[in-house]
Amino acid sequence: MSRPRKVIVVGGGLGGLWAALRLAEAGFQVQIFSLFEVKRSHSVCAQGGINACFDSKGERDTIWQHIVDTLKGGAYLANQPPVKSMCEDAPGLIQTFERMGVTFSRTAEGLLDLRLFGGVKHRRTLFAGASTGQQLLYGVDQEVRRQESLGRLQKFEWWEFLSLGLNQQGACQGIIAMNLRTMEIKAFPSDAVILASGGMGQVYGHRSTNSTNSTGAAACRVYQQGAWLANTEFFQFHPTAMLGDDKTRLMSEAARGEGGRIWVPSDANDRRRPSQIPEPDRFYFLEEWYPSYGNTVPRDLASRAIWEVVHKLGLGVGGEAKVYLDLTHLNPGFIEQRLHAILDIYRKFHGTDPVHEPMEIYPSAHYAMGGLWVDFERDDTTGGIKHGSPRNHATNIPGLYACGECDYGYHGANRLGANSLLSASYSGRVAGESVANYLQGLQQGHPGSEDPIYSNEIKHQQELNHQLINNQGEENPYQLHRELGELMSSQVGVVRDNQTLNNAIESLRTLQQRSRNINLQEHNSWSNQGLAYARQLQEMIRLGEVIAASALHRDECRGAHYKPEFELKLPENASAGDPAYETYRSQWKAQNQNWLKTTIAKHTDWGPQVDYQAVDLSVLAPEEPRDYR
């Protein structure tokens, strides 16, 4: 082999940087493509922490319990071998971060401190104040910069991924990308591509905690080239986000992990200031409904409970869609040290101090459990994944891999808090190692950049740009995005029903039509942000339809996907062994027979085609329904 094989990584958040780092270390040529400087990726927004079993709090925590919590928290929908391996490798991954210099918070003895998070009973979450994602990303960013300085890696910042270069056998051999300054479209041949393009929260528009660049456009582009999207109906609504017209800002689950309480006035007409409402007049609904987990139930349950309190019981604060997240009973010095970053955000954007006055919060679109379908190879001797197998994190397009939030891997129907930084980092590392082995097995390298597989695609992309630039329609892309956000959050949100979903799909198709009739209002062809935005908008609308169609097909309640019409209710006052509970258990198992399967959406010209695939349940048989009461 004359020169090392070349890999392109699209996206420079935790997943992408980890993958790039492992490949550069393994001696391959690596090119990272990012819409902006990689250090500004959305990973920095993760606040509360990252899970790994260290069992250093005298609670007899175990890796097995981390596996069980993750699988059950995800309502058994995740393939189990990858989850098992992720939880087993988590402590070693944390130690690697520590070696990179990540400033994890410490105990008095100088060890890694742990905090409590949702859906678990043991302290298992490592953290760096309340800016954990920022610190983890910076740790890997530094190591990537070191590789860059050694000439082993190259960054292409301010480039937007547009499409894959696929050869006649359908294998991925590079990308077509657009320079966001010159707007030039160019081909970058490579032997493999890793997509690490992050989440798609912007499909919910301004009603999301995601950064403005988390559009999901890159994932949607490869979807249209044949990659499958899995489980997209499972979209996490984070229970505690600040209200806002431009964005709903995340208030970490750590706030509850450290003792924060959620409540509303018991009387809907109570207009007193929160501090003047005495305890007996407050309704701590999570503590009442879920006495054993209380405020730290998993996110899907917390979001639904808030929805119910506001919309069914009519108890939203001041008659509006909001509830209190209260830290005022906690020691101010303690919370300042542990939660400074989020207190700061709240003070700056809301103007009041959470130390003295409860925060006002409401659920908001936060995390896509679903995403690009990726493979894994099970190791029957360990029950985990086969380390290094080139099948791990491979999409159904040969040579295209996916990791981080844009894949569907680890969280099933609902993600536990502090598992996202873990899955982003872990999956990036696995994908890097997997691609290294894929490349070693490759017989033939990519063609030259003049090959028609690139030039045809460049031409196609130029035509798409040309149409948008010259279109003199009436629609405003920014207005359409707002409409998309409203539509998705009101009709494909926390609570769903089939009639509404059918309407939503109709409305999304109308939006898609309208998005072709836009006017960019832009004459400057240099750094044309409107053009890039309009193209992303069309992808977001398309993703909206995939989410809505997948949701429409799934007639059950599972994790974040909630259709009351098909709800199996836990029998009140009954526990395992009681006849009522056992009847429930058998109904639940019957439901699993029908619905415990992965949704696969495939692109067709007339919309997404929805299929299903079996879930690998080889680690933990689904015998115990979720019950957090």
Place this chain on the structure above:
Amino acid sequence: MSDKIKFRIRRQDTPYSPTYWQTFQVPFREGLNVVSALMMIRQNPITADGLKVDPVAWEFNCMEEVCGACTMLINHRPMQACSTLVNTLQQPITLEPLSKFPVIRDLMVDRSRLFADLKRVRAWIEIDGAWDIHQGAPRISPEHWQDNYLYSRCMSCGSCLEACPQYAQDLPFVGAAALAAVRLMNNHPTGKYQRKQRLHAIMGEGGLSDCGNAQNCVQVCPKEIPLTTAIGELGRQTTKQLLKDLLGSG
């Protein structure tokens, strides 16, 4: 507060075009920040005089002051546009691109030098590899952690460089951000193994001694990072290193 907010925005179509000013008005609402106002302007790019113009280009991403993208001059002071509420500002609100970096378009600048300087000062810890070596780093006391954590929140926004009289496009000074990164790396229990290389990187031209001690950096840092403390500490570290170099004791 009036119900209309007036913005004066300095514009530039390309890196090589002349600059010009335009005035825009947006309706006020409670909690309005500069990024949201710019979003309204891009949705409906009409000047206060009723002229249809190209939308204003600017950089932003997280909208919660943690990514460092939306730094610009707001009423002549470097600030994060997302966390700057308009009701705290005097009108008309002036928006300009950072002046210490090449302009890309309108309020967007090219801050790649900032990242290049992190390379120049070797702001990383040399690990054997990003694989599991079955142990972590040595213990760190909570006090030591607290000191380091302050520095680890630097988001490379460039505010400190904008405010620094010694930092300029044609001057070699690396500025406070890169120096603070050296301070952070040098104080890590294994990061200090490469302390000498990092100190040497800031002992030459454009390094620590180019700091004029104006102390502007620490006043504009949105994350309240004690930049001048870092520079003071590095002064002591480089003096010691210089002596060691002279005595040949490593």
